[in-house]
Amino acid sequence: MPSPLDQTAAALLAFAMSLPGATEDFPWGERVVKVNKKVFVFLGHTQDTSGGFGLSVKLPTTGEQALALPFAKPTGYGLGKSGWVSAKFAPVDQPDLALLQAWVEESYRAIAPKKLLKQLDAGA
Secondary structure: OOOHHHHHHHHHHHHHHHOOOEEEEOHHHEEEEEEOOEEEEEEEEOOOOOOOEEEEEEOOOOHHHHHOOOOEEEOOOOHHHHOEEEEEEOOOOOOOHHHHHHHHHHHHHHHOOHHHHHHHHOOO
């Protein structure tokens, strides 16, 4: 039976994939979801055996608030300077799915073309 964290990770992937034009990819052995060939959420390495879960998203609006949380930090590789935030959870953690979904949507909105944002806002 999947752990609560595994269930959260699966629900977050399903949410990201439900956004207009979203596609899944595995560059560098890491699961990402893209829109218009641009990554809007990094969902961790497929070989991660720690049982934990992490994600990285672009948060131009709520990034400062997110970074105040104990599980969040600026994304490495210089992405943090561009508003990317990473969060990491241990197997025993139970992160707030609604918060993480809001982050994924904010990241999507920061990257998706206007045409797809109109579809999202229209409920497509």
